[in-house]
Amino acid sequence: MRLRPLAQRDGDAAGTRRQAARWTVALLAATAMSGCALTTKPLTLSTAVPGTWASPDAAAGVSVLRENRDVSSWWRQLNDPMLADLVDKALAANLDVRGAQARLRQARARRGLAGKDLLPSVNGSVSGNTGKTSGDSSSPARTLFDAGLDASWEPDIFGGVRQAVNAAQADAEASEADFYSTSVSLAGELAVNYIDLRAYQAKLTIASENLARQTETLQLISWRAQAGLASDLDVEQSRTNVEQTRALIPAIETGIAQAEHRLAILIGQPPAALHEVLSVPAPIPSAPDRVVIGIPADTLRQRPDVRAVERRLAAATARLGEAESARYPAFRLSGSFGVQSVATAGLALAQNVTQSLLAGLTAPIFDRGRIRKQIEIQTAAQEEALASYEQTILTALEDVENAITSLSGTRRRRVSLTAAVQSARNAAQLARDRYIAGLVSYQTVLDTERSVLTVEESLTSTTAEGTSALVRLYKALGGGWTPPQAADTGTHQKSEAL
Numbered sequence: 001m002r003l004r005p006l007a008q009r010d011g012d013a014a015g016t017r018r019q020a021a022r023w024t025v026a027l028l029a030a031t032a033m034s035g036c037a038l039t040t041k042p043l044t045l046s047t048a049v050p051g052t053w054a055s056p057d058a059a060a061g062v063s064v065l066r067e068n069r070d071v072s073s074w075w076r077q078l079n080d081p082m083l084a085d086l087v088d089k090a091l092a093a094n095l096d097v098r099g100a101q102a103r104l105r106q107a108r109a110r111r112g113l114a115g116k117d118l119l120p121s122v123n124g125s126v127s128g129n130t131g132k133t134s135g136d137s138s139s140p141a142r143t144l145f146d147a148g149l150d151a152s153w154e155p156d157i158f159g160g161v162r163q164a165v166n167a168a169q170a171d172a173e174a175s176e177a178d179f180y181s182t183s184v185s186l187a188g189e190l191a192v193n194y195i196d197l198r199a200y201q202a203k204l205t206i207a208s209e210n211l212a213r214q215t216e217t218l219q220l221i222s223w224r225a226q227a228g229l230a231s232d233l234d235v236e237q238s239r240t241n242v243e244q245t246r247a248l249i250p251a252i253e254t255g256i257a258q259a260e261h262r263l264a265i266l267i268g269q270p271p272a273a274l275h276e277v278l279s280v281p282a283p284i285p286s287a288p289d290r291v292v293i294g295i296p297a298d299t300l301r302q303r304p305d306v307r308a309v310e311r312r313l314a315a316a317t318a319r320l321g322e323a324e325s326a327r328y329p330a331f332r333l334s335g336s337f338g339v340q341s342v343a344t345a346g347l348a349l350a351q352n353v354t355q356s357l358l359a360g361l362t363a364p365i366f367d368r369g370r371i372r373k374q375i376e377i378q379t380a381a382q383e384e385a386l387a388s389y390e391q392t393i394l395t396a397l398e399d400v401e402n403a404i405t406s407l408s409g410t411r412r413r414r415v416s417l418t419a420a421v422q423s424a425r426n427a428a429q430l431a432r433d434r435y436i437a438g439l440v441s442y443q444t445v446l447d448t449e450r451s452v453l454t455v456e457e458s459l460t461s462t463t464a465e466g467t468s469a470l471v472r473l474y475k476a477l478g479g480g481w482t483p484p485q486a487a488d489t490g491t492h493q494k495s496e497a498l
Helices: 014-034 074-078 081-093 096-116 160-226 234-265 298-304 304-325 345-347 370-436 442-476
Strands: 062-064 121-131 142-153 291-295 330-341 353-362
Touching: 014 442, 062 370, 074 081, 074 160, 074 442, 081 096, 081 160, 081 234, 096 160, 160 234, 160 304, 160 442, 291 370, 291 442, 298 370, 304 370, 370 442
Parallel strands: 062 291
Antiparallel strands: 121 142, 142 330, 330 353
């Protein structure tokens, strides 16, 4: 229902022009006053971003260039088509990604809703009322028709609404960064699980091959015992060795199944959906011999989680400005334009026009400190957001340093273990030959066979750890999404909203 006008006058042509003039003056005054928006003080970050990394090891294949490195599709550098296909499918169908997309749409809708408060609102109404004059039963019932428009506007004189819009915009940008951060984490998690799967398959092959060799040795010892050339103790020790190796296989097969199930879930499929595709063993994806990364500032620009907390800091700063604007007066314009008639045809007649215009000014005088407390709350929220921002920067730097160190260490271990595997295999063959010749005890054969199994498993694990370390490095660098060019301004610099 339309509100009744606060002031009325007959609507002739001259009155209409005077009313329009009043509206024009009021709008110009409000526009001029809207330039008095509040501004917030810039923040100073206490976290210093280093110029380069502390732990690159050129001998291990890690080098730094002072230019931004494209790591948006880092998984293609591992030269594994199956892995690349799985990552692409996960980014398109993963349920966590879909949830992040929905949250992003919500944030963008809230941003659009906040901007509506900057514009005037207009409502229309049409009504009809039938009644009779009180005490006159003979008079006929009359119907009064009423149609009109109501408009209201609160000019944003001190910038409170604009600060709310800025906060909603920053929240939407933070949600967008969260969406990309979800993609980065998803690509890294899928790659690590895929590497684990291939490592389990390699360990299964190692265990099966060792089991076959140990079974041959058990057969040989049994024949020698029957011929009186070996003792029953040697037979039982050989059988123990065989069964211990056989006991490793179920645990490895469990690891394979769990890795397959996890990969299927990551691409939005039932757990057993990828069994046929992944059941065929394949090599562990190998890391390139040389990895080139950018400087720390590039990493902070690249990482979406850093951008997300920076945008939340901007939102907290804007909300502080919104809270401070409540200290100052608010100006409001409202008016109505309507027509009344006893017949619908009369609604178009000029003499039935009613108009009203109201300008009001309100200011806080005594609110028992509510505004001051709200400012204190938003100030503390801003300080919390600043601390979270700086902590995220430090964590990002730590992630890269740890990944570089891990990658360098696994590469050095792999070199040593590769040589150890060859030596262990040679030692096992020599021990077997000498045992047959009666030169060494069977305990020497057992020790060397166990050493082969242990060292081969260690080499496989280290190979997988090296590739996983590279995945963690790419993830720590923010790989897995393409930053918009407009956002590539340097995270270590203060944003406009700060």
